[in-house]
Amino acid sequence: MTRSDIVRRICSATTLLGTLTLLLCVLWGSPAAAGTKTVLVLGTDISDTNTLDPQRQFVYSAPITEHAIYETLITMTPGDYKDAKPLLATKWETVDNGAGLVFHLRPNVKFVTGNPLTAEDVKFTFERLKYLKDDASALAENIARVEVVDPLTAKVVLVDKAQPLLPFLIAPNFGIVDSKVVREQGGLNTPDADKNDKATAFLDQRSVGTGPYTLTRWARSTEIEMVRNPNYWRQPAAFERVLVRHIPDSATQVLQLKRGDIDAALNLTFDQLNSLKGTAGITIVKGQSLDFMYVAFTSSAALSQPLSNKVARQALMYAIDYDGIIKGLIGGDAIRPASFIPVGLGGSTTDLTREIGYRQDLDKARALLAQAGLPNGFSFDLSYGSGADVGGVSYEVVAQKLQADLARVKIQANLKPMEQGNLRTAYRKGDLAATITFWNPDAMDPSLWADPTVERVAKRVRWEPAPAIVALAKQADAEPNPQKRDALYVQFQKLLIDQANLCVLFQPVYSHAIRDSITGYQLTAAGWQVDLYDVKPR
Amino acid sequence: MTRGYVVARIAVTGVMALAATLVVFLVAHFVPVDPIQTQLGDLASSKPEIVARYRAHWGLDKPLWEQYLIFLQKLSRGDLGQSIATRRPVLEDIKQYAPASFELATVAIILAFSIGIPLGVLAAIKRDSWLDHVARAVSLVGVSAPTFWLAFIALALFYGGLEIAPSPGRLDAGAVPPPQVTGLYLIDSLLAGDFHTLASTFAHLLLPSIVLAATTTGVITRTTRVSMLDTLDQDYIRTARAKGVLEQAVRFRHALRNALIPIFTLGGVAYAQLLSGAVMTETIFGFPGMGRYAFQSAVILDFPAISGITLVVGLTYLLVNLAVDLSYALIDPRVVRR
Numbered sequence: 090m091t092r093s094d095i096v097r098r099i100c101s102a103t104t105l106l107g108t109l110t111l112l113l114c115v116l117w118g119s120p121a122a123a124g125t126k127t128v129l130v131l132g133t134d135i136s137d138t139n140t141l142d143p144q145r146q147f148v149y150s151a152p153i154t155e156h157a158i159y160e161t162l163i164t165m166t167p168g169d170y171k172d173a174k175p176l177l178a179t180k181w182e183t184v185d186n187g188a189g190l191v192f193h194l195r196p197n198v199k200f201v202t203g204n205p206l207t208a209e210d211v212k213f214t215f216e217r218l219k220y221l222k223d224d225a226s227a228l229a230e231n232i233a234r235v236e237v238v239d240p241l242t243a244k245v246v247l248v249d250k251a252q253p254l255l256p257f258l259i260a261p262n263f264g265i266v267d268s269k270v271v272r273e274q275g276g277l278n279t280p281d282a283d284k285n286d287k288a289t290a291f292l293d294q295r296s297v298g299t300g301p302y303t304l305t306r307w308a309r310s311t312e313i314e315m316v317r318n319p320n321y322w323r324q325p326a327a328f329e330r331v332l333v334r335h336i337p338d339s340a341t342q343v344l345q346l347k348r349g350d351i352d353a354a355l356n357l358t359f360d361q362l363n364s365l366k367g368t369a370g371i372t373i374v375k376g377q378s379l380d381f382m383y384v385a386f387t388s389s390a391a392l393s394q395p396l397s398n399k400v401a402r403q404a405l406m407y408a409i410d411y412d413g414i415i416k417g418l419i420g421g422d423a424i425r426p427a428s429f430i431p432v433g434l435g436g437s438t439t440d441l442t443r444e445i446g447y448r449q450d451l452d453k454a455r456a457l458l459a460q461a462g463l464p465n466g467f468s469f470d471l472s473y474g475s476g477a478d479v480g481g482v483s484y485e486v487v488a489q490k491l492q493a494d495l496a497r498v499k500i501q502a503n504l505k506p507m508e509q510g511n512l513r514t515a516y517r518k519g520d521l522a523a524t525i526t527f528w529n530p531d532a533m534d535p536s537l538w539a540d541p542t543v544e545r546v547a548k549r550v551r552w553e554p555a556p557a558i559v560a561l562a563k564q565a566d567a568e569p570n571p572q573k574r575d576a577l578y579v580q581f582q583k584l585l586i587d588q589a590n591l592c593v594l595f596q597p598v599y600s601h602a603i604r605d606s607i608t609g610y611q612l613t614a615a616g617w618q619v620d621l622y623d624v625k626p627r
Numbered sequence: 628m629t630r631g632y633v634v635a636r637i638a639v640t641g642v643m644a645l646a647a648t649l650v651v652f653l654v655a656h657f658v659p660v661d662p663i664q665t666q667l668g669d670l671a672s673s674k675p676e677i678v679a680r681y682r683a684h685w686g687l688d689k690p691l692w693e694q695y696l697i698f699l700q701k702l703s704r705g706d707l708g709q710s711i712a713t714r715r716p717v718l719e720d721i722k723q724y725a726p727a728s729f730e731l732a733t734v735a736i737i738l739a740f741s742i743g744i745p746l747g748v749l750a751a752i753k754r755d756s757w758l759d760h761v762a763r764a765v766s767l768v769g770v771s772a773p774t775f776w777l778a779f780i781a782l783a784l785f786y787g788g789l790e791i792a793p794s795p796g797r798l799d800a801g802a803v804p805p806p807q808v809t810g811l812y813l814i815d816s817l818l819a820g821d822f823h824t825l826a827s828t829f830a831h832l833l834l835p836s837i838v839l840a841a842t843t844t845g846v847i848t849r850t851t852r853v854s855m856l857d858t859l860d861q862d863y864i865r866t867a868r869a870k871g872v873l874e875q876a877v878r879f880r881h882a883l884r885n886a887l888i889p890i891f892t893l894g895g896v897a898y899a900q901l902l903s904g905a906v907m908t909e910t911i912f913g914f915p916g917m918g919r920y921a922f923q924s925a926v927i928l929d930f931p932a933i934s935g936i937t938l939v940v941g942l943t944y945l946l947v948n949l950a951v952d953l954s955y956a957l958i959d960p961r962v963v964r965r
Binding site: 128130136139140145147222223224225226227228230283289306308309310311312314330332334335336337338340341344345347348350351508509510511513514515517528531537541544545 | 658659660661662664665666667668669670671672673674676677680712713714720723724779782783786787790794795796797800801803804910911912913915919920923926927928
């Protein structure tokens with residue numbers, strides 16, 4: 090055989106192989122089976138899910154799964170983020186003059202492993218979360234220890250009784266695990282857990298909770314599979330199987346939803362949701378979030394001389410067309426809090442925003458600029474993350490709108506798009522003059538918004554809050570009477586508004602698109618997007 | 628070409644891959660991004676104890692030179708370190724993501740060669756005919772159409788519109804992958820005798836590999852055409868024809884064999900690119916591959932993952948180039964004599 094024969098044969102073989110490949114694909118490839126009534130398929134981006142260990146996970150996409158496979162002592166229902174509801178605990182009370190909380194556990198609850206739920210599991214879970222010193226451990230910082238009073242009673246001893254604990258306990262990170270099994274797998278609830286705990290690899294593939302579903306498979310950036318928990322203490326879950334399918338591209342989610350390959354699309358943009366309106370068999374489900382997009386303006390003269398002037402910052406606030414952002418950019422699917430506490434918590438309401446919040450008033454903005462000694466306006470750098478969005482609207486679009494609004498009072502915003510990691514690093518260091526960014530809650534207590542504004546967020550905008558405003562935040566945090574507490578937070582917000590470092594632009598309504606084959610799909614702002622137990626086949 | 632030459636090439640390959648990791652390591656550390664800040668939540672990032680534990684855990688509290696030495700030390704034990712984002716060994720991540728990319732890129736390059744070479748040859752032989760125009764139009768579209776656009780149009784048309792393509796992903800929703808031997812579903816399902824999964828894998832590979840092959844096909848078609856035209860104008864081809872050699876033998880034995888050399892060089896580079904750079908195709912078609920893993924690691928400055936990926940991608944490029952160099956001997960006997 091000559092070399093040219095070899096070459097010719099290689100060419101022929103590759104051609105033949107390529108053709109065969111094509112034929113095989115076309116002849117044997119069959120479209121995917123649509124999710125039947127026994128299987129629920131969710132389409133979402135789960136690329137950030139890096140663990141399913143409930144005490145370690147602290148990303149956006151994991152809680153929807155965690156909430157379905159683990160349960161917390163208490164929970165919250167969609168729309169009501171003030172009153173905790175019983176879940177694994179039937180009742181609870183404060184003891185020792187507020188220094189401790191006693192939880193009475195629901196009897197006859199079994200883990201998916203078959204072991205009964207006891208106070209020992211509560212102790213193990215909470216202490217493991219604290220001692221892992223991982224991302225989520227900050228939530229358990231106020232827990233000194235957990236005491237087992239009896240098999241169905243656990244007492245949580247607080248570090249600082251002035252700081253609330255209950256709102257934290259709804260977070261999926263407090264999902265109770267079967268301590269017996271986790272210990273067998275190398276789990277620890279001792280101070281050396283950060284170095285010696287070995288249970289995460291096990292918990293990434295199997296769940297040991299009391300939730301309505303149990304984890305059977307997690308293929309990273311591909312799929313999470315759960316099946317019905319046979320030992321569940323309430324009515325069994327409606328679906329035999331739940332698949333959380335990784336679909337990073339939102340346009341692909343739309344296609345798959347239309348084809349019926351997924352029952353819900355979780356990451357659609359404003360335009361995509363609009364395009365689905367009126368599509369037969371598809372419904373848009375909405376839920377008010379507690380997240381918001383805001384602009385942080387520095388107080389540092391080194392970063393921006395004009396912005397270091399409070400009156401100039403107030404002029405900025407009066408120049409922004411808030412209603413235009415909400416109606417024009419988000420189609421009205423958002424509300425706006427007066428300041429840094431979202432509507433729904435801490436006495437924050439849309440009425441309060443109308444009463445004490447900023448609104449567009451160009452004459453007032455110009456007057457304030459003149460008062461600040463800047464009648465001809467000024468310029469500053471406005472930084473934002475490129476390629477990211479909140480509530481379906483990108484930072485770029487919001488930045489352009491702000492630039493146009495501010496130009497009407499001769500303030501020039503120089504747009505500075507930055508890569509997200511870069512922006513976060515620079516912002517947290519306090520190196521930016523003005524930053525458009527985002528806030529989402531770790532738990533459901535107004536203190537989690539109020540305290541950062543006078544602590545870490547204050548540092549980012551180079552603001553040294555007066556002792557009186559810091560004391561007011563702490564006083565509100567510790568106030569046991571709900572009405573008085575709300576009033577204190579309102580007073581606190583008025584001071585923040587006057588300070589004019591933080592400008593909340595909108596608090597979005599989140600939307601998922603679902604097929605009509607399912608029902609009971611309700612969005613929550615509590616952190617897990619949807620309670621899958623409530624979702625049922627129609 | 629001697630055995631010594633091959634050994635030397637492999638040794639140089641290893642050294643160059645290591646040098647690439649050093650460059651990437653240094654460049655990554657000069658970028659003003661703190662990987663801890665990109666990973667930790669807002670609340671945790673304000674807790675010095677948690678931040679300190681994170682820095683210590685990933686060795687970020689050590690001087691840069693020491694971090695690199697630790698990386699090399701671990702590398703000598705076959706350990707690429709632990710990814711900050713995925714929190715598991717980088718090698719495990721690569722073992723998971725590389726097969727998807729390898730399978731996709733291999734099918735794509737086979738398609739590109741299968742279509743590109745015959746089309747290029749035909750275009751050269753039938754120069755200025757309708758066939759040549761078609762070939763040039765096809766290659767122009769392949770080269771100029773942006774991958775993200777092509778990917779989405781293909782998906783919207785064949786999956787969303789005509790409903791003849793399967794859903795994005797390596798397999799159907801809920802389908803259990805074949806028992807892992809190589810990580811390549813085509814091979815693993817064949818080894819397991821699971822023909823249903825084999826068919827499903829083929830079906831799921833079809834559209835993304837066509838999309839991925841488009842650009843390469845265009846380039847190969849163009850290069851083949853130009854190379855063939857160039858070769859067909861050579862004196863030795865005229866001589867062969869004057870001697871009465873059959874036209875078919877002139878074209879394939881004398882012209883194509885010589886024309887293939889630049890095509891193989893190009894194909895090698897293209898294959899290596901397909902292996903590591905299919906971010907958009909992987910994103911739109913939901914393929915958990917190396918391109919997307921590399922992109923995500925780079926965005927959050929996941930140093931161990933970036934170094935590991937660089938090593939693997941660097942080695943891939945170098946090994947593919949080595950294979951191309953060695954294959955010259957098969958095509959061009961003069962290389963052996965040199």
